[in-house]
Amino acid sequence: MKCYSCGGEVGLTDKVCPYCGRDLTETASYRADEEKYQQRSEKTKKKAGGIIKENLSMVISAGIMIVLVIGVIIASYVNENAYFFKKDAIRKESVKNYDECSAKMKEYLNAGDYTGFAAYKEAHNIDELNAPYDDLELLWSITEQYVKMVHVVESSVIYASDADRYKPEDNVDDCQSAIDFFYREFEMNLSDIDEDPYKEYIYGMRNQADVILEVYLGLDENGRKEYFEGSDVTQRAYLEGVLIDE
Amino acid sequence: MNKKVFYPISIVVNILLVIAIVVLLKNAGHKMKFEYVDTERISQESMRTSFEKGCYGQAVLASYPVRGGAEIAKEYEEYYRLGEYTELKFFKEVYAKEGNADMLTSCDKRLSELREEMPDYATLFDKIDQSTDKAIRE
Numbered sequence: 503m504k505c506y507s508c509g510g511e512v513g514l515t516d517k518v519c520p521y522c523g524r525d526l527t528e529t530a531s532y533r534a535d536e537e538k539y540q541q542r543s544e545k546t547k548k549k550a551g552g553i554i555k556e557n558l559s560m561v562i563s564a565g566i567m568i569v570l571v572i573g574v575i576i577a578s579y580v581n582e583n584a585y586f587f588k589k590d591a592i593r594k595e596s597v598k599n600y601d602e603c604s605a606k607m608k609e610y611l612n613a614g615d616y617t618g619f620a621a622y623k624e625a626h627n628i629d630e631l632n633a634p635y636d637d638l639e640l641l642w643s644i645t646e647q648y649v650k651m652v653h654v655v656e657s658s659v660i661y662a663s664d665a666d667r668y669k670p671e672d673n674v675d676d677c678q679s680a681i682d683f684f685y686r687e688f689e690m691n692l693s694d695i696d697e698d699p700y701k702e703y704i705y706g707m708r709n710q711a712d713v714i715l716e717v718y719l720g721l722d723e724n725g726r727k728e729y730f731e732g733s734d735v736t737q738r739a740y741l742e743g744v745l746i747d748e
Numbered sequence: 749m750n751k752k753v754f755y756p757i758s759i760v761v762n763i764l765l766v767i768a769i770v771v772l773l774k775n776a777g778h779k780m781k782f783e784y785v786d787t788e789r790i791s792q793e794s795m796r797t798s799f800e801k802g803c804y805g806q807a808v809l810a811s812y813p814v815r816g817g818a819e820i821a822k823e824y825e826e827y828y829r830l831g832e833y834t835e836l837k838f839f840k841e842v843y844a845k846e847g848n849a850d851m852l853t854s855c856d857k858r859l860s861e862l863r864e865e866m867p868d869y870a871t872l873f874d875k876i877d878q879s880t881d882k883a884i885r886e
Contacts, residue, residue: 557751563755563762567761570762570765573769574772584779614851617839619816625816626816653812657806659805660804660837661805668803744885
């Protein structure tokens, strides 16, 4: 815009010309416009304030909802992974307390309580695949099969005389495969077992497995020899005789 | 109109979201407290069912981590202890056959402790004893 007195360049809101000092607000139309715009501005401000006031509660509620949705997502993630968080924390604790945990496991193993050892290892989430417990790897792979075999035998033979047994023939299948897996795992790793720092415990476990078969399945030394030399069919027939027919 | 409809809905949704957060965090806390033994309620239910049906040996699988010091839920503690009793009773015969006198003594001691700690289950302990004795084949 140009000053209508000196022709100098002036801003739209300048009230005085910066070049000649002429009052630029003296015209009636300018004043009328200014008033009109001020009124409009007030009106718009009032309208905006009214809209904000009217919807404030809605805006706050929406804001809370967004925060809560984020909270639900975080809580779901924590809930879904709580098991792993806890397991990981226990694993880290077992690494931190290596000496204590190792001593406790040795205590179970020395006592011949191999299921106790397995329970301790699982409860403390001891990671046999990574340092400092990686020397347990072979012992643990045999122990896993041993524990499965023990539990299958327990499930198959300890029940009340009036028990409501669900499919006893499944016990036969489970027993046959659990026994097979344990002894096969042992035989397959025989050369590694002899090199293993825990070989005495692995052999101890094998001897205890023999005793379990003798005490609860009636397989003494000769019986076991005959059983393991037999076919799947004869093994199954033997176990059916012990677990179902009697 | 929109405000009249959406505002009450948003309040209800917010309340539901708060409930969801509380439930999720409570579950997460429970899981963290009792670790893996308690994460699968089904195993505890199956343990209870096994005892009710007289299939004592079946309950041992779910209960055996308690022997390694796993934390357990108080409400199911007795079932875990019954499972522990069954396992020790099973192994008592094995240790006797092995000639492992120390473990035999230790088993006897713990079996007596469990019986003393849970006198209400005396009949069930007797039934477990009978079942284990019956299971011996030699």
